[in-house]
Amino acid sequence: xxxxLLSVGFALAPVWPALxxxxxxxLLLPGTRPSERLVARITTAAGWLSLLSAVCxxxxxxxxxxxxxxxGNWYDAAGYSFPLVLLFDGLAAAMSAFIAVIVLTTVRFxxxxxxxxxxxxRFFVLTLGFAAGMQLLVxxxxxELLFIGWEFVGLSSVLLVAFFHERAMPxxxxxxxxxxxxxCDIGLLIGAVTLHHWLGSxxxxxxxxxLPQHTGAAAGLATALALVFAAMGKSAQFPVGGWLPRAMEGxxxxxxxxxxxxxxxxxxxxxxxxxxxxxxxxxxRIVLVIVGLTTAVIAALSSQVSAxxxxxxxxxxxxxxxxxxxxxxxxxxxxxxxHLIAHATLRYYQFLRTPTALHDALWQQxxxxxxxxxxxxxxxxxxxxxxxxxxxxxxxxxxAVEQALDRLVTRPxxxxxxxxxxxxxxxxxxxxxxxxxxxxxxxxVMAPDMNGDPAFRPADHGAxxxxx
Amino acid sequence: MTHDLVALAxxxxxxxxxxxxxxxxxxxxxxxxxxxxxxxxxxxxxAVAMGAFLLNGWDSHxxxxxxxxxxxxxxxxxxxxxxxxxxxxxxxxxxxxxxxLSTPRSDLRGNTAARILxxxxxxxxxxxxxxxxxxxxxxxxxxxxxWQDTRRSKSRPLHLVMTLAIAATTAALVAxxxxxAGAGAAGSASPFDLLALTQATxxxxxxxxxxxxxxxxxxxxxxxxxxxxxxxxxxxxxxxAMPALFTSLGSFGLTRVxxxxxxxxxxxxxxxxxxxGAVTALYGAVLAVGQYxxxxxxxxxxVSQMGLVLTGxxxxxxxxxxxxLLQAMSSVVxxxxxxxxALEVEARAGTTDMRLLGGLVRRAPRLTTGxxxxxxxxxxxxxxxxxxxxxxxxxxxxxxxxxxAALLLVVTAINGVALFKAFKQTFLGPGSQHAxxxxxxxxxxxxxxxxxxxxxxxLLIGGLMPQPLLAVRAGVVDALQKLEPAAAHVVxxxxxxxxxx
Numbered sequence: 001x002x003x004x005l006l007s008v009g010f011a012l013a014p015v016w017p018a019l020x021x022x023x024x025x026x027l028l029l030p031g032t033r034p035s036e037r038l039v040a041r042i043t044t045a046a047g048w049l050s051l052l053s054a055v056c057x058x059x060x061x062x063x064x065x066x067x068x069x070x071x072g073n074w075y076d077a078a079g080y081s082f083p084l085v086l087l088f089d090g091l092a093a094a095m096s097a098f099i100a101v102i103v104l105t106t107v108r109f110x111x112x113x114x115x116x117x118x119x120x121x122r123f124f125v126l127t128l129g130f131a132a133g134m135q136l137l138v139x140x141x142x143x144e145l146l147f148i149g150w151e152f153v154g155l156s157s158v159l160l161v162a163f164f165h166e167r168a169m170p171x172x173x174x175x176x177x178x179x180x181x182x183x184c185d186i187g188l189l190i191g192a193v194t195l196h197h198w199l200g201s202x203x204x205x206x207x208x209x210x211l212p213q214h215t216g217a218a219a220g221l222a223t224a225l226a227l228v229f230a231a232m233g234k235s236a237q238f239p240v241g242g243w244l245p246r247a248m249e250g251x252x253x254x255x256x257x258x259x260x261x262x263x264x265x266x267x268x269x270x271x272x273x274x275x276x277x278x279x280x281x282x283x284x285r286i287v288l289v290i291v292g293l294t295t296a297v298i299a300a301l302s303s304q305v306s307a308x309x310x311x312x313x314x315x316x317x318x319x320x321x322x323x324x325x326x327x328x329x330x331x332x333x334x335x336x337x338x339h340l341i342a343h344a345t346l347r348y349y350q351f352l353r354t355p356t357a358l359h360d361a362l363w364q365q366x367x368x369x370x371x372x373x374x375x376x377x378x379x380x381x382x383x384x385x386x387x388x389x390x391x392x393x394x395x396x397x398x399x400a401v402e403q404a405l406d407r408l409v410t411r412p413x414x415x416x417x418x419x420x421x422x423x424x425x426x427x428x429x430x431x432x433x434x435x436x437x438x439x440x441x442x443x444x445v446m447a448p449d450m451n452g453d454p455a456f457r458p459a460d461h462g463a464x465x466x467x468x
Numbered sequence: 469m470t471h472d473l474v475a476l477a478x479x480x481x482x483x484x485x486x487x488x489x490x491x492x493x494x495x496x497x498x499x500x501x502x503x504x505x506x507x508x509x510x511x512x513x514x515a516v517a518m519g520a521f522l523l524n525g526w527d528s529h530x531x532x533x534x535x536x537x538x539x540x541x542x543x544x545x546x547x548x549x550x551x552x553x554x555x556x557x558x559x560x561x562x563x564x565x566x567x568x569l570s571t572p573r574s575d576l577r578g579n580t581a582a583r584i585l586x587x588x589x590x591x592x593x594x595x596x597x598x599x600x601x602x603x604x605x606x607x608x609x610x611x612x613x614x615w616q617d618t619r620r621s622k623s624r625p626l627h628l629v630m631t632l633a634i635a636a637t638t639a640a641l642v643a644x645x646x647x648x649a650g651a652g653a654a655g656s657a658s659p660f661d662l663l664a665l666t667q668a669t670x671x672x673x674x675x676x677x678x679x680x681x682x683x684x685x686x687x688x689x690x691x692x693x694x695x696x697x698x699x700x701x702x703x704x705x706x707x708x709a710m711p712a713l714f715t716s717l718g719s720f721g722l723t724r725v726x727x728x729x730x731x732x733x734x735x736x737x738x739x740x741x742x743x744x745g746a747v748t749a750l751y752g753a754v755l756a757v758g759q760y761x762x763x764x765x766x767x768x769x770x771v772s773q774m775g776l777v778l779t780g781x782x783x784x785x786x787x788x789x790x791x792x793l794l795q796a797m798s799s800v801v802x803x804x805x806x807x808x809x810a811l812e813v814e815a816r817a818g819t820t821d822m823r824l825l826g827g828l829v830r831r832a833p834r835l836t837t838g839x840x841x842x843x844x845x846x847x848x849x850x851x852x853x854x855x856x857x858x859x860x861x862x863x864x865x866x867x868x869x870x871x872x873a874a875l876l877l878v879v880t881a882i883n884g885v886a887l888f889k890a891f892k893q894t895f896l897g898p899g900s901q902h903a904x905x906x907x908x909x910x911x912x913x914x915x916x917x918x919x920x921x922x923x924x925x926x927l928l929i930g931g932l933m934p935q936p937l938l939a940v941r942a943g944v945v946d947a948l949q950k951l952e953p954a955a956a957h958v959v960x961x962x963x964x965x966x967x968x969x
Contacts, residue, residue: 029921075856077938078786078945080863082856144859148850155844158888165829165896174896178888182881189877197866413882417758420751428625428699 003064009056010088011069013096014135014149016053017103020046021128024121036120040111043124047104050131054100057093057139066090068141068205085141085203091272091337095138098341102261102348103131109352110253119163123251130156134262138269143192143202146273150188150234153263154181160254161247170249177243179410184233184240188270191226194219208276215280224284227274228291235267236318237325238295242402244318245302248310256351259314261344264321268340271328278328285329292325301395304376309357317347477520478547478596481557482606485513485564485589493582503573506581510565513588517557524549546661547596551943552723555797556595556716563804564588564711566923569915570808571707572815583613583708591715600648600660600725604641607683608634610717617705626703633696637683644679648672666728677730681737684726688718688774691748701767706811714770714804716796719777723793727781727948734784741782742865746872746879748775753882757889762810762820765890766803769846772883773799779872780861788864790945794937795857798927802846802854805923806887809839812916813894816909819902822890827899832911836895838920843887845927848880852931856938 020042027034060067066089073081086092106127114120133152140146158181162174195202198219199210214220231237236244236259244264248255258264271278271288278284296319303315320343327336353360361371380388397403488509496502549557567584568576587610594606611634618627649659651673658664665672689697700713727734752772759765777799780792812835813828814820829836845852858880865873903909912920930937 075934075938077860077934077942078790078864080787080860082859151850155849162892162896166827166898168897171892171896175885175889175892179885182884186877186881189880190874193862193866193870193873193877196863197870413754414758417754420755421758424695424698424755428629428695 003060003067006056006060006063007067007069007088009053010060010093010096010139011053011071011086013050013053013057013100013139014132016046016049017128017135018132021125021132024125024128028121034121036111036115039121039124040107043107043128044104044111046128047100047107047131050135051097051100051104054093054097054135057088057096060088061090061093070141082144083142083203084145085205086139086145087141087204088139091269092139094337094341095269096135098344099131099134099138099262102257102344103127103134105348106253106257110251113253114251117251123160123163123254126156126160127254127257130160130258130263134266137266141204143188143195143204146270147185147188147192150185150230150266153266154178154185154234157181157247157258157263160250160258163250163254167249173243173246173249176246180233180240180243184230187226187229187231187233191223191230191274194223194226198223204273211276211280220277221281221283224274224278224281225287227270227278228284228287231267231270231325232291233267234270235264235321235325236295237267237291237322238298239401239405241295241299241318242398242405245306245311245314245398248308248314252310252351252355255310255314255354256348260317260347260351264317265324265340265344268321268324268328268336271325272333272337272340275328275333279331285331288325288329292322292327292329295319295322295325298395298399298401301391302398304379305392305395309354310351313347313350313354317343320347474520474524474549477516477523478549480516481513481520481561482589482593482596484516485509485585485592489582489585489589492585493579499573499576502581503568503576506576506585507565507568509585510561510568510588513592514558514561514565517561517592520549521554521558524554546598546602546658546663547593548598549596551940552720552793553595555937555940556720557592559797559800560588560591560595560711560715562922563714563800566804566808566919567707567710569919570812575707575815580705580708583617584711586613587708587711591711591717594717595720598662599658600662600665601645602660603662603721603725604645607641607687607717607721608638611637614700614704614709614713617708618700618703621703621705623699623703626699629696629699630704633686633693637686640679640683640686644676644683647676647679651676662725662729671732672729674730674733677726677733680721680725680730681733684718684721685744685778686718687721688716688778689748689771690718690744690774690778691751691771694748694752694771694774698764698767698771701770701807702761702763706763706807706814710804710807710811714800714807716777716800718774719781719792719796722778722781723789723944723948727784734782738782738784739869742779742869742872745775745777745779745782746875748772749779749876749879750882751775753879753886756886757882759886759890760822762813762822762825762890762894763807765822765886766806766810769806769883769886770799770803772879773803773846776858776861776876776879779876780857780864783861783864783868784948785864785868786945786949787860789948790938790941791857791860791862791864793941793944794853794934795861797937798853798857798930799846801923801926802842805842805920806839806846808916808919808923809835809842812912817903817906822893824900824902825894826897826903827895828903828909829895831909832895834912834917834920836891838912838924839891839895841924842920842927843891845924845931847884847887850931852927853934853937854927855931856934 023042024034024039066087069086069088071084071086074084075082107124110123110127114123117123129152133149133156135149137146137149137153140149158174158178161177162171164170192202195207198217199207199214201207201210233240244259247259250258278288299315299319299322303312303319306312306315324336324339324343327339364371383391488505492502492506496505564584564587568581571580590606590610594603594610597603597606615630615634618630621627645660686693697713700709704713749772752768752770752775756765756768756772759768773795777792777796780788780795783789810820813825817825819825845854848854848858858876862873862876865876
């Protein structure tokens, strides 16, 4: 009876924030704006309930060990079913409790921090969606269910980066985050597909049970590499980590909870969850070590030359997460788990403190006679001038990784798209016309993304009246 | 009782809108009255379609033989509501209704309203028909109002490509019918009756199957036959084009005619069709991501989705067909919703060129939220119908076509980027000078808002609880799986359901 109750209690951890998000969204539906106080109360209540559920999970694990909790199927069709299965083990319990605490703290912090902000309600709806996704992610018993949580985390992350949507930079940064997430999510989906193909299941417990009979298969390597790729995207690792400093355009509270604490560590969690799978592939482990080390070095140097506090902390975060990748590659999973929790807590605090960075620096100067920046400068002094310049430039440009990706991946796709478009346009002879109001005809000159570019001045089309 | 009600509903569903179109076009002169009559008729048809769906929606494909009836002169229309068309009826009626409700009053004059009703009537007739000749007649008829619209548009190439599409469709269907009549496969009494043909011991000449396949692929907008679809999606007068374009008539034709009548042909072309579907999906996605016009983004995205539908259906296995059918339905709702929003932006801003837009969220938060939610649903976000459909389609592809499955995952990612990019350029950011200069840009109001909410609710509720939707098509999927390639035998229809009309 008790384990059943605790299991149900734990399973509700993602339900509370999801329910609260729906309630707040429904309050908006009639066109009225609920008060900040009401939204804060609903969100806080969901946070506490989620924490209570997480405590149930900890209690369940301590009293009964790992539990494979099956809730039935979401849907059955044509001989295929989507299982709703949760895995309540020590990792899930610890992470769930940690997430609940961090989210609750963020909610309490943000109620004051975002008071009278136009996007107050939007922020809380997205944070609740994120909390639900993150809780689902850590307790998912199958890759598909983990993917659902993963997607919720991704979408809320993108929308919070674009929180200040009236400015061009946050919006552009959100697109960058989305592109990286979407591309790397393919890894998780391919992982699920290959697992189905290879082991006939994506339920973690079944996968781990069948692994010993299927070691050394090429499908195992493909699965492991696909999952590593997915983790790299979410955890901002080389070469797909360029989005992290750009994601700092969002509100400080969301930066703290997403990129300091939880979301950025979701990739590491995936590696920990899929550890038995990754362990059986030496190649995947080597890739993990190389990616982690490269990120650690690049991000650490970039952090040293960052001009603003949030970017510096973001780079430092990526660097530490890189070390966690190395730990996972070397098989030190317990160390990686401890590192994850400790690092997430520290960065969370650091991010929340960044708005007062200048104040802190002055205080540090007054108390100690030096600041962190002075220490960084002293470290640079140890290098020869030529080396310093070269390294500084490289670090400032983040080792040109983004430019290389743009040149090798983004531009060819966009060029192909426009080439095909021109071919079709030529075929239809629809192009080359002067734009007409109401037809959506293209401008005479095709130009790159002009949105937000002040230099771009389209031809005057007048100011058409709205039709009613 | 149920049979009587459905028998009563069937002529009402297709004949009523057609008659109303005639009345609105020729007998009513006052624009407000034209609009009111058109909307009233659309509401009635929607209610009847919903009723037919609820009464007969769970029946299996080709299991019904009880709605054959002489209609007028010597014509015999064999029509039925079954698992394959049951969902399409209320969906088509809803799209027509949404088009009428969303069209600005200044644009909704007699011609537009009549065209929307005419398209609705012919589409419903096409979905209901269990007779190849009737189906072909309605099939061609459903494209004519759009063709007439393009004739009046200023774009000659659009009119030309539409003319070519309709001419090719008509030629292929007429040829198919002539060969069918010549072959007399099901006996001289009903050479076009689809039900009789599936039960016949002799099979039709494969050329008929090829012709129907060609028409279905053309109507789906499969590469390289997609040009008419993207051109019409971009340049055709918006609201009247919606019901004509955004219905899954192509995939319907594939499952109503080609798959049951020509199972051997389907087996032969299964792999090429999977490849063609995957190529179309990728082609549409790559083109969508580089567009500057919102309507073009949606049009290419629509092509990409049709590729995905074809890929699922072409697997011929149960999860693939189930996923393909569900995707065909969900993509109609999503793309229709997105196009509706694009048209509303066009009506307010005078353009859908995204370089002239931006920052609309400040003036139209509901419009923005609607676009965002429909976009996330369209790219298969968990909790929406598309997620379930894509999951099933990929499960269907997994064992025989793993590379196609992997390619579709890439396509989904590119589509996500394309739609979010369009969202960003249209609704977010500081906005272009043109957008800033707009004197008024109203948010969704009244029925526009309700229609958007209804579309979103359909996608969310259907996605969270997909089992009833899957159950509707379960009989169809089951029946298609039992078709034997050699002689096209299907599950014997219930004798109780048979009557002599």
